[in-house]
Amino acid sequence: MFRRRTMLTVAVLAGLVVAAPVGRADPAAPTLPVFTPRPSAWTPDYTVFPYNLWQTRVTPQQVVAQRESCQWINAQYDQLMAGVHGFQRFLGDHDDDWSAVGVSEAGDVVAANLDQSAAFLDPRAHTLFIVNYPDQSEYSPLFHGDSIYRLWYQLTRISDKITRRVPSGQINANVATANVYGNVIRDSGVCAGA
Template identity: 35%
Template sequence: MFAATLSAVGGSAAASPFDPPVPPLPAVTVTPSDWAPKFPIPYDETRRDVTDADINAQREMCQWFTSTYDELMGQVEGFGFNLLAANNDWTIGQIQAQADAVVVNVKDTVAWLAPRALALTQTQDFAGDVYFPLYQGEAFYRLWQHLSNVSVGIEARNTAWIYGPSVQRTKHWGSKINRSHVCE
């Protein structure tokens, strides 16, 4: 079961603290596309609040998501399995080098996503609650937010953080984006 789970997330069947560090992720190059936002119910009602900046930000984040998200999360989870195989001992094998490489990739991703996530419009409803008028805008924003916490946890050598709340929340929002087909 362990090997099947590891293979499903993109790791090797044998977790090893002696694996070499992951390579840097390739830079995301935004290209023109015919992608358009979706406005399912009830987002058809908030369409008037969606700006061109929202649309451009989500278009670019979708290009990142479809090209890089799975690989990045595979790296995070692969590191987690390797750390587990090392009994959470950061001094065994290549664990620290693996952690450093994953942190660089997560931080680069967070830096790339930041201006796009922050460009998304947040509006208040009649009760003063904040919402994102763009379909799955909140999912991208929350994914960016929790992903930024992932690197903090790894850098702090917080072994519980590898499978802790931020990784799980990042996976939750990534799954929500994937299941919505917003990037298709």
């Protein structure tokens, strides 16, 4: 007969408390709330060159995709990345030992948050890119639409590396790149008022 363990492990990651049964087999649930976009009067910034020239190529779907992505960035990006940074430090403080108490469980929660966030951004990030004919290159006709796409991609890479239980240093390259795109988006003001 199988006996379920009731012992709990706890890890604190940048204000995020993770409690999970030892030996947990179920996938971790995200701790970030499911994000729901809302209507808004926000419009893209068409004042920056060359985006002012590409305005005629922008579809209503792309405007909605960027507005909703910006709303997510304004609401959850900082909290998500605080959890990622906290976990990365936590893993490093345990000498990258995924079997240390609480490490694996905390990683699962952070990966679940990343997966939930990436799933929200995925269709929107892909809507922001268009194919340029005749050379088939991809670009976004919206200011920092490409940065949203690249941020989405880095979130998927961070989750993948956490899921594969790689050392914190290997996760760092994608964390640093996600920070670059997140900061560029925030510093540009493109999401202000979304």
